[in-house]
Amino acid sequence: MPSFVAALREGYARDTLRPETPQSIAEVAGDPAAFVAGQLAPPTSVTLPDGSQGPAVPYTVLWYVEGEEFLGSLHIRHHLNANLEKVGGHVGYAVRPSARGRGHASAILAAGLDYIRANLDLERVLLTVNAQNPASIRVIEKNGGVHTASIPHIWIPGDTALHYWIAL
DSSP states (O other), rough: HHHHHHHHHHHSSSOOTTTHHHHHHHHHHHOOHHHHHHSSSSSSEEOTTTTTEEEEEEEEEEEEETTTEEEEEEESSSOOOOOHHTOOOEEEEEEGGTTSSSSSSHHHHHHHHHHHHHSOEEEEEEEEETTTTTHHHHHHHHOOOEEEEEOOOSSSTTTTEEEEEEEE
């Protein structure tokens, strides 16, 4: 858990639309057991980036670690709702800043796809990426992603979300 808190302090964010704050980091650091309990029993509703409430889609979070060092995570949504069909998709991943540029994102996504194949009844998964993120685009394409659409980002005015599908 100390390595996860260190990752938060260096700029790792659990949600690309809502960066970590000193308060959110202090909550995790101050009560790691409560944080883990929340991960194991996720909420049934979610606060959307615009502040509204919506039902939470069932999901699985996998951590990517090397020994005791937290390197990144993968979020797998078990199905899509209307918002996730536009931005978010089935899979989201993140690597802590100090571990970027070393192939971890590609490995995280590849391992996550193996997990999905073994545990979920999906024939393909949607990943969305900001058009201004060439590193993530390369990771998705390296893992078999096929670009199928470009749409206006629903949460970030002026940005474009690219849709990639990966057949399982």
